[in-house]
Amino acid sequence: MIYQEIKERVDYRIALIVLALLTIGIVSVYSATYDARAAEIFHKQVVWVGLGILALAAVAFVPFRLLQLASYPAYFLSILLLVSVLILGKTVSGSMSWFNLGWIRLQPSEFSKVATVLALATYLARSDVSLRKKRDLAVAAGIVLLPIALIMMQPDTGTAIIFLGMFFPVLFWGGASRFTLVAIVAPVGTAVAALFGTTPFLTAVLVFGVLIYVTKEGRIVAAAVFSLTVLVGVSVQFIYEGLKHYQQKRIATFLDPNADPLGAGYNILQSKVAIGSGGFFGKGFLHGTQTQLNFIPEQWTDFIFCVPGEEFGFLGAATVLLLLMGLLLRGVSIGASVKNRYGGFVAIGLTAIFATHIFLNIGMSIGLLPVIGVPLPFLSYGGSALLSAMTMVGILMNLYANRKEY
Numbered sequence: 001m002i003y004q005e006i007k008e009r010v011d012y013r014i015a016l017i018v019l020a021l022l023t024i025g026i027v028s029v030y031s032a033t034y035d036a037r038a039a040e041i042f043h044k045q046v047v048w049v050g051l052g053i054l055a056l057a058a059v060a061f062v063p064f065r066l067l068q069l070a071s072y073p074a075y076f077l078s079i080l081l082l083v084s085v086l087i088l089g090k091t092v093s094g095s096m097s098w099f100n101l102g103w104i105r106l107q108p109s110e111f112s113k114v115a116t117v118l119a120l121a122t123y124l125a126r127s128d129v130s131l132r133k134k135r136d137l138a139v140a141a142g143i144v145l146l147p148i149a150l151i152m153m154q155p156d157t158g159t160a161i162i163f164l165g166m167f168f169p170v171l172f173w174g175g176a177s178r179f180t181l182v183a184i185v186a187p188v189g190t191a192v193a194a195l196f197g198t199t200p201f202l203t204a205v206l207v208f209g210v211l212i213y214v215t216k217e218g219r220i221v222a223a224a225v226f227s228l229t230v231l232v233g234v235s236v237q238f239i240y241e242g243l244k245h246y247q248q249k250r251i252a253t254f255l256d257p258n259a260d261p262l263g264a265g266y267n268i269l270q271s272k273v274a275i276g277s278g279g280f281f282g283k284g285f286l287h288g289t290q291t292q293l294n295f296i297p298e299q300w301t302d303f304i305f306c307v308p309g310e311e312f313g314f315l316g317a318a319t320v321l322l323l324l325m326g327l328l329l330r331g332v333s334i335g336a337s338v339k340n341r342y343g344g345f346v347a348i349g350l351t352a353i354f355a356t357h358i359f360l361n362i363g364m365s366i367g368l369l370p371v372i373g374v375p376l377p378f379l380s381y382g383g384s385a386l387l388s389a390m391t392m393v394g395i396l397m398n399l400y401a402n403r404k405e406y
Contacts (some may be wrong), residue, residue: 011400014330018393021323021378022049028307029381031285032300035292041300041381044104048383052390059394064402067395068122068342075119075143081108082150097154103301107384109159113353114391117166119143121345125172131176140171158360158372164188165356168350173335173348175315179215183225186212190233195240201233245372267303268367270295275309275317275366282313300381302373306364320379324358327377334399339406343399350392 026042026049033041059067066244067373085108090100098105120143123129129136144167151160168184193204208229215224274290283289288310289295296303307314331351338344354377361376375382377389 005277009401011330011334011397014327014334014393014396014400017323017326017330018378018390021327022052023299024308024320024323025049025304025379027285028304028379029300031307031311032291032304034286035294038300041264044383045300045381045386047388051384055387056390056394059391060397060401062398064340064343064398064405065154067118067391067398071118071122074115077371078108078112078115079150081148082112084108086153087152095156097151097152097156097159104383107382109147109151109156110384110388111391111393112151113159113162113166114350114388114395115348116144116147116163117170117346117353120167120170121342121349124170124345125340125342131171131180134275137176137180141167142262156373158374161360161372162172162353162356162374165359166352167249169352169355170345170349173345177215179212179217179222179225182208182211182215186225186229187232190229191236191239194233194236205233244297267371268364271303271306271365272367273308273338275400278310278313278316280314282308282311283317285311287311302361302371302380303365303373304376304379304381305362321362324354324377328355328358329395334396338399340399340402343403343405347396347399350396353387353392 026045029045033039071323084281085099086096088099089096090098090105092098092105097109099108106124120140123143124131124140129139131137131140144163148160148163151163162190171184172181190204191209193200209226212222212226212229215232248326268288274288274296277283277290278288286292288307291299291307291310296306305317305320308320312319331347331354335344335347335351338347357374357377360369360372360374361380364371364374375385378386
């Protein structure tokens with residue numbers, strides 16, 4: 001009887017997945033710091049894992065209704081912290097994103113992602129709100145754009161992109177019109193295409209033009225969206241020139257890593273060498289040359305995926321990817337099974353955050369995306385990111401336990 005009760009209320013599958021990822025993360029951080037004279041990094045990560053498990057347990061067992069009631073206060077507190085960090089924060093790697101608390105540093109934008117999902121879900125779950133209404137759509141966009149604006153002032157482009165990556169799936173889940181979804185994707189897609197040259201830009205304009213025409217809800221609005229799409233694409237060059245120098249170098253390196261192999265392109269090239277040299281079975285634990293000889297600076301942060309890729313080869317990298325995929329599938333499954341509309345939005349929003357992190361981090365590790373400083377959940381070193389990720393898993397487990405409540 002007790003076993004059945006535990007099985008009914010505890011999602012052991014997501015718990016096992018996270019435990020496996022944490023184990024791989026600890027092993028990877030240990031290996032990355034082994035010959036880098038950075039043992040303190042490993043010790044801190046162990047402490048953060050312990051604190052993260054406590055945070056997961058606390059959130060998983062908090063009353064479900066209390067979680068919903070705390071959504072708006074948590075959001076407003078996160079906004080206050082984002083404003084405060086612009087005034088009192090510490091600049092790290094050109095971004096004023098951190099509170100320096102001595103032994104530890106906290107990044108409020110990590111927790112803001114969770115709070116924004118909770119607030120957005122609370123608003124969209126209201127019976128009088130529909131994403132088909134322009135006013136409601138505008139309010140939902142405002143909830144997401146406010147923290148994005150504050151984060152871009154730090155500036156922290158990578159974290160800002162995470163918010164956008166979360167918003168689109170939530171809109172899709174909430175029943176936004178096809179035209180709305182196309183109108184969001186079209187300018188972004190055209191801007192990215194413009195980075196690769198005139199032909200990709202014109203192709204994107206043509207494709208999105210057809211989609212806008214097919215899904216249009218009004219000629220005037222469709223014409224405005226198409227004009228904005230073209231304008232954004234044409235403005236890419238001007239926007240690029242207005243970026244900070246290090247941001248320009250990251251984009252240029254993404255387009256051609258070999259253009260500056262000893263500078264901006266160094267990490268990407270070394271990362272690809274590390275992963276590619278692992279072969280099928282890998283070089284063995286603590287035997288990865290790129291890792292142990294410190295070819296990738298601070299590999300334990302954004303380039304941690306190289307460690308299992310080099311030392312455990314294709315099998316190690318595939319195991320990490322399968323575990324991460326399992327996490328995403330469980331998140332979507334929980335979102336689909338929750339009877340409560342608020343819970344469904346929260347599950348999809350949190351899962352989308354994980355998905356965006358995974359896509360961006362691994363994409364930049366293998367040279368398919370520019371380096372934008374996004375950690376890999378549960379593997380990368382970092383207290384704020386790990387606590388945030390564990391809190392999100394705790395919320396997912398809470399939703400699973402209360403999935404039958406309306």
